[in-house]
Amino acid sequence: xxxxxxxxxxxxxxxxxxxxxxxxxxxxxxxxxxxxxxxxxxxxxxxxxxxxxxxxxxxxxxxxxxxxxxxxxxxxxxxxxxxxxxxxxxxxxxxxxxxxxxxxxxxxxxxxxxxxxxxxxxxxxxxxxxxxxxxxxxxxxxxxxxxxxxxxxxxxxxxxxxxxxxxxxxxxxxxxxxxxxxxxxxxxxxxxxxxxxxxxxxxxxxxxxxxxxxxxxxxxxxxxxxxxxxxxxxxxxxxxxxxxxxxxxxxxxxxxxxxxxxxxxxxxxxxxxxxxxxxxxxxxxxxxxxxxxxxxxxxxxxxxxxxxxxxxxxxxxxxxxxxxxxxxxxxxxxxxxxxxxxxxxxxxxxxxxxxxxxxxxxxxxxxxxxxxxxxxxxxxxxxxxxxxxxxxxxxxxxxxxxxxxxxxxxxxxxxxxxxxxxxxxxxxxxxxxxxxxxxxx
Amino acid sequence: xxxxxxxxxxxxxxxxxxxxxxxxxxxxxxxxxxxxxxxxxxxxxxxxxxxxxxxxxxxxxxxxxxxxxxxxxxxxxxxxxxxxxxxxxxxxxxxxxxxxxxxxxxxxxxxxxxxxxxxxxxxxxxxxxxxxxxxxxxxxxxxxxxxxxxxxxxxxxxxxxxxxxxxxxxxxxxxxxxxxxxxxxxxxxxxxxxxxxxxxxxxxxxxxxxxxxxxxxxxxxxxxxxxxxxxxxxxxxxxxxxxxxxxxxxxxxxxxxxxxxxxxxxxxxxxxxxxxxxxxxxxxxxxxxxxxxxxxxxxxxxxxxxxxxxxxxxxxxxxxxxxxxxxxxxxxxxxxxxxxxxxxxxxxxxxxxxxxxxxxxxxxxxxxxxxxxxxxxxxxxxxxxxxxxxxxxxxxxxxxxxxxxxxxxxxxxxxxxxxxxxxxxxxxxxxxxxxxxxxxxxxxxxxxxxxxxxxxxxxxxxxxxxxxxxxxxxxxxxxxxxxxxxxx
Numbered sequence: 001x002x003x004x005x006x007x008x009x010x011x012x013x014x015x016x017x018x019x020x021x022x023x024x025x026x027x028x029x030x031x032x033x034x035x036x037x038x039x040x041x042x043x044x045x046x047x048x049x050x051x052x053x054x055x056x057x058x059x060x061x062x063x064x065x066x067x068x069x070x071x072x073x074x075x076x077x078x079x080x081x082x083x084x085x086x087x088x089x090x091x092x093x094x095x096x097x098x099x100x101x102x103x104x105x106x107x108x109x110x111x112x113x114x115x116x117x118x119x120x121x122x123x124x125x126x127x128x129x130x131x132x133x134x135x136x137x138x139x140x141x142x143x144x145x146x147x148x149x150x151x152x153x154x155x156x157x158x159x160x161x162x163x164x165x166x167x168x169x170x171x172x173x174x175x176x177x178x179x180x181x182x183x184x185x186x187x188x189x190x191x192x193x194x195x196x197x198x199x200x201x202x203x204x205x206x207x208x209x210x211x212x213x214x215x216x217x218x219x220x221x222x223x224x225x226x227x228x229x230x231x232x233x234x235x236x237x238x239x240x241x242x243x244x245x246x247x248x249x250x251x252x253x254x255x256x257x258x259x260x261x262x263x264x265x266x267x268x269x270x271x272x273x274x275x276x277x278x279x280x281x282x283x284x285x286x287x288x289x290x291x292x293x294x295x296x297x298x299x300x301x302x303x304x305x306x307x308x309x310x311x312x313x314x315x316x317x318x319x320x321x322x323x324x325x326x327x328x329x330x331x332x333x334x335x336x337x338x339x340x341x342x343x344x345x346x347x348x349x350x351x352x353x354x355x356x357x358x359x360x361x362x363x364x365x366x367x368x369x370x371x372x373x374x375x376x377x378x379x380x381x382x383x384x385x386x387x388x389x390x391x392x393x394x395x396x397x398x399x400x401x402x403x404x405x406x407x408x409x410x411x412x413x414x415x416x417x418x419x420x421x422x423x424x425x426x427x428x429x430x431x432x433x434x435x436x437x438x439x440x441x
Numbered sequence: 442x443x444x445x446x447x448x449x450x451x452x453x454x455x456x457x458x459x460x461x462x463x464x465x466x467x468x469x470x471x472x473x474x475x476x477x478x479x480x481x482x483x484x485x486x487x488x489x490x491x492x493x494x495x496x497x498x499x500x501x502x503x504x505x506x507x508x509x510x511x512x513x514x515x516x517x518x519x520x521x522x523x524x525x526x527x528x529x530x531x532x533x534x535x536x537x538x539x540x541x542x543x544x545x546x547x548x549x550x551x552x553x554x555x556x557x558x559x560x561x562x563x564x565x566x567x568x569x570x571x572x573x574x575x576x577x578x579x580x581x582x583x584x585x586x587x588x589x590x591x592x593x594x595x596x597x598x599x600x601x602x603x604x605x606x607x608x609x610x611x612x613x614x615x616x617x618x619x620x621x622x623x624x625x626x627x628x629x630x631x632x633x634x635x636x637x638x639x640x641x642x643x644x645x646x647x648x649x650x651x652x653x654x655x656x657x658x659x660x661x662x663x664x665x666x667x668x669x670x671x672x673x674x675x676x677x678x679x680x681x682x683x684x685x686x687x688x689x690x691x692x693x694x695x696x697x698x699x700x701x702x703x704x705x706x707x708x709x710x711x712x713x714x715x716x717x718x719x720x721x722x723x724x725x726x727x728x729x730x731x732x733x734x735x736x737x738x739x740x741x742x743x744x745x746x747x748x749x750x751x752x753x754x755x756x757x758x759x760x761x762x763x764x765x766x767x768x769x770x771x772x773x774x775x776x777x778x779x780x781x782x783x784x785x786x787x788x789x790x791x792x793x794x795x796x797x798x799x800x801x802x803x804x805x806x807x808x809x810x811x812x813x814x815x816x817x818x819x820x821x822x823x824x825x826x827x828x829x830x831x832x833x834x835x836x837x838x839x840x841x842x843x844x845x846x847x848x849x850x851x852x853x854x855x856x857x858x859x860x861x862x863x864x865x866x867x868x869x870x871x872x873x874x875x876x877x878x879x880x881x882x883x884x885x886x887x888x889x890x891x892x893x894x895x896x897x898x899x900x901x902x903x904x905x906x907x908x909x910x911x912x913x914x915x916x917x918x919x920x921x922x923x924x925x926x927x928x929x
Contacts, residue, residue, distance in 0.1 A: 047784025061536025273766025
């Protein structure tokens with residue numbers, strides 16, 4: 001029976017069976033109806049040694065192509081300091097579970113408190129939870145949160161300039177949960193604010209969700225919108241890239257009640273789509289409607305400062321079917337990731353990351369549009385690290401040629417529109433090479 | 442050791458930094474092209490610390506934590522088994538970690554193969570037809586599974602089925618997931634031994650029932666022996682059976698949920714398949730379905746064409762999307778490495794050895810702790826506190842005293858069927874010596890409770906911090922460093 005993860009020797013088993021008072025392992029399953037006992041082999045390969053495992057995954061990895069990334073679409077190839085993976089490899093962190101026993105979980109509780117503080121700083125909001133699964137589910141839960149807060153109103157408006165993948169998840173959640181969801185149309189790449197005003201006139205709107213930057217990389221102007229939304233007795237939520245908030249006007253500065261989004265931009269590896277984290281931050285007034293874990297500061301019996309899960313009366317394990325969310329954990333280790341990243345990059349580093357990304361993106365945009373082969377898809381619209389150009393070239397063929405040259409080009413948005421992103425990781429040489437490949441055809 | 446309680450913000454010193462970026466060769470001042478009204482007016486007050494400061498700070502925090510690598514972690518229902526180190530190494534391979542989720546499928550064939558083969562392996566282990574690996578956690582899997590259930594009924598035009606049956610002993614996430622899925626919960630009673638009361642179930646079944654959520658073994662660790670009859674009754678009433686995979690571990694190598702009549706289930710890769718709990722995530726909650734329900738699984742799907750090429754597909758009959766991309770891919774790599782390491786030979790032993798360990802502890806401690814249900818358990822069991830109730834020592838006291846002795850506490854006050862529930866799950870990766878040490882300490886605590894109850898009631902006393910003031914924390918929540926400063 002013994003293998004490197006299962007320590008039982010035949011002697012151990014014999015001793016244990018004797019203590020239990022049964023004769024065989026089969027006797028431990030005696031009450032299971034005979035017809036459901038599985039006697040065959042699972043359809044999985046035979047056991048592999050560690051050397052074979054390494055070889056197996058190395059060969060599988062060879063079937064992937066590591067590319068120089070010039071695409072975003074909500075996921076950006078930012079620099080990730082070496083320190084982070086070393087600290088995350090501390091197994092006191094990653095082999096613990098959710099901090100039910102605070103006396104022996106102060107490490108987890110404290111980094112979550114720091115994480116909450118950092119998310120609050122970046123978004124400008126007063127409170128943050130301990131993290132959610134991803135940006136899309138965080139946005140869906142934000143929709144629920146607004147409906148729970150509004151009590152009798154059941155309609156949520158979401159801008160079509162939010163990422164299509166995020167909107168798809170919000171649609172799934174709201175449809176089955178019975179929340180009415182209206183998509184605010186877009187005009188010239190930004191939310192059609194007149195359309196938003198019309199939708200607000202219906203009078204049954206619980207909340208409005210808007211993006212910054214939006215799905216085309218554009219930084220939209222929401223001046224005065226919070227007042228109009230609040231005048232309609234609705235809440236405003238802004239889905240924002242937390243890294244970009246080091247330089248962009250924050251959800252709080254826009255007058256939002258809730259901020260949500262995906263934390264991947266805080267240096268997380270692309271990792272083929274996950275794990276990342278979702279975040280939700282809010283004003284004090286919305287705190288008790290916020291889903292998920294929350295950590296607060298307190299003192300112990302000796303007066304020492306300590307941290308503890310708090311406001312648990314809102315949560316599923318207490319409220320069961322009366323809870324407004326079913327989330328029972330968070331994306332804890334990724335919250336530690338974000339925390340260490342923000343600690344290292346700090347006040348200046350995050351600004352510098354945005355400066356370099358924006359410089360690279362604007363440089364690429366200028367060169368491409370100057371070539372005559374690309375035109376701005378949304379002329380005059382401000383952007384940070386991602387933008388859309390229009391071209392008559394065959395985008396599929398172009399991206400194929402780029403991939404053959406080790407580059408992931410832009411995202412094909414259809415109709416000759418191509419979306420490119422640049423981060424601080426892209427050197428001038430890499431950008432110039434991309435420009436050459438994109439303009440020589 | 443000195444008690445370290447500094448926050449990273451308190452280490453901040455203006456002018457320090459913990460990073461170095463290459464020189465900005467473009468220096469185009471592009472940010473200034475963004476109108477000022479769209480820019481942040483006041484800088485975020487983030488820490489300014491050096492790299493060594495950061496490393497020492499978080500290393501100090503890690504030493505305030507207890508994990509599976511620190512010691513025995515018998516947290517019932519959470520399956521805190523050993524997290525193999527090779528899995529961590531595989532998940533960090535740049536050949537996988539550097540892939541953008543929107544890369545052309547031609548450039549990510551290896552990653553898609555991992556996704557596809559893992560879902561196939563899980564299907565074989567579960568006795569079901571197909572899995573989606575998109576859900577991020579167990580509760581997310583429950584929600585996804587219930588949405589499959591709803592989509593199945595909807596596609597048949599059976600729109601009346603808006604209720605789901607949940608046992609009164611179920612995990613709290615079951616009713617909460619049902620609520621999020623837009624289903625009303627109908628509770629079915631448990632018999633004194635924790636099993637579903639079939640006689641109570643029968644009158645609940647009608648044409649408004651979408652299905653039933655169950656776990657087998659149930660939350661008391663007891664196998665539901667009437668499962669075949671229950672499956673038959675629910676199916677005859679037009680409902681589907683959902684299997685909560687939280688308790689799958691004891692069945693590995695012995696029983697497949699699909700063979701018991703379950704139509705839909707989720708698996709917690711972070712329980713049964715050894716991926717780390719990470720202090721509360723990231724997990725992964727794959728959802729499997731029987732033949733005929735595959736097309737309802739969430740988008741995107743990973744499929745294999747006739748030439749053996751893998752591709753990503755969005756199906757039109759799908760319930761929709763529940764994740765931005767393909768879920769927590771990094772976690773999948775770890776689970777797949779675990780399955781391949783054990784192989785078909787060793788995975789058979791997981792369930793039996795987990796079951797052996799649980800029964801060994803149960804039989805060894807039932808003289809001191811109240812065992813409400815006799816008989817062979819599966820991977821876990823529940824004590825209803827100490828046998829001797831005269832001392833006033835509660836389950837909470839015992840749990841805290843265990844911390845003093847270097848063990849993590851069991852799950853306490855769940856299930857709700859007993860007042861002093863103490864749910865113990867050892868998993869298969871613990872040796873006989875570890876179990877014996879735990880048993881000795883549990884006996885010792887029982888003796889202390891009898892001889893010096895105040896000692897146990899005061900616990901913990903050896904931990905870095907002692908009993909916490911949770912009431913003040915909830916009454917006046919201070920959730921950020923800034924709020925803490927304002928509070929002082």
